Amino acid sequence: MNRGDKKRIEDILEFATKLERYVAKGYEEFQAEEGSGLAIERLIELVGEASSHLSEEYKTSLPTVAWKEIAGMRVVLAHAYHRIDFEIVWTAATVSVPYLVTQINLWEP
Numbered sequence: 001m002n003r004g005d006k007k008r009i010e011d012i013l014e015f016a017t018k019l020e021r022y023v024a025k026g027y028e029e030f031q032a033e034e035g036s037g038l039a040i041e042r043l044i045e046l047v048g049e050a051s052s053h054l055s056e057e058y059k060t061s062l063p064t065v066a067w068k069e070i071a072g073m074r075v076v077l078a079h080a081y082h083r084i085d086f087e088i089v090w091t092a093a094t095v096s097v098p099y100l101v102t103q104i105n106l107w108e109p
Helices: 004-023 027-032 034-052 056-061 067-079 086-107
Strands: none
Touching: 004 034, 004 086, 027 034, 027 086, 034 067, 034 086, 067 086
């Protein structure tokens, strides 16, 4: 079933909102508490999954977004758990996903 770009974008924005709540707890919590760290990883993974199903037309409309890197992060989190760099995950949670949300909100009417 094809959910379409609109539904995928809604998913991304929902995951990003949830991610914000975990990030607000701070980096120390991310490192120390397994639950927060795992939740952050999973939400970033879900953002990547939703992003990978967006149409090429939509992705082309937002050329400043690093779509391949977003999808690549999802692959690492899902399949290469032994290679996860927590600094990169934190940067994705605090910089990359908020940037993606900003770009979506600027483009969406």
